Amino acid sequence: MKHFVLQGRFNPELLERISDIWELVSSCGLNISLKEDFGWPHLSFTSSEREHGVSNFEQLRGIAAVPITVSSLATWGGKSPMIFLGVTPTRELLELHRILSEVVKAGGGANNSLNSVSSFVPHISIFPRRDLPEVQRVFETVVSEVELPLKGFITAIELVEYFPAKVLHECLLAGSGEA
Numbered sequence: 001m002k003h004f005v006l007q008g009r010f011n012p013e014l015l016e017r018i019s020d021i022w023e024l025v026s027s028c029g030l031n032i033s034l035k036e037d038f039g040w041p042h043l044s045f046t047s048s049e050r051e052h053g054v055s056n057f058e059q060l061r062g063i064a065a066v067p068i069t070v071s072s073l074a075t076w077g078g079k080s081p082m083i084f085l086g087v088t089p090t091r092e093l094l095e096l097h098r099i100l101s102e103v104v105k106a107g108g109g110a111n112n113s114l115n116s117v118s119s120f121v122p123h124i125s126i127f128p129r130r131d132l133p134e135v136q137r138v139f140e141t142v143v144s145e146v147e148l149p150l151k152g153f154i155t156a157i158e159l160v161e162y163f164p165a166k167v168l169h170e171c172l173l174a175g176s177g178e179a
Helices: 012-026 034-038 054-060 091-106 132-145
Strands: 003-010 043-048 066-076 082-087 123-127 150-162 166-172
Touching: 003 012, 003 066, 003 091, 012 066, 012 082, 012 123, 012 132, 012 150, 043 091, 054 091, 054 150, 054 166, 066 091, 066 132, 082 132, 091 150, 123 132
Parallel strands: none
Antiparallel strands: 003 043, 003 150, 066 082, 066 150, 082 123, 150 166
């Protein structure tokens, strides 16, 4: 089944720093490919089983690039534990999420918990769901090597189809410095 995500793309400097963290995770001797699982470092805003209306993207062009701070390294537990970088929720970031949730709704996308402002947890996945011992080992490596916080910007919104990851449409945000 196809899966569609509206996700934020980072400015080149932040993308490089997070890509370095992905490389660190990949060097831990596990048989994984973060690029196969996640495509590239990004922050997911919304998720739907239906493709969002591309025509609704035009309303995003006036939105300014959103500053973000990657402030923590954490894990989600349960049956499918994973490691992620926590992004500080700011007024600007939450407003962008609200706008993107409206784009999904206007495009006929299904409502799910990721699309709800009240349950949005801004994060960047860095290690896919694996067994707990693997997650603990990778977490110990990453926490000893990564210096936080990292600062940057969300410079574009991408509509991405998964799996595998394929950009269907992108919209550069105002002031992103990208051509």
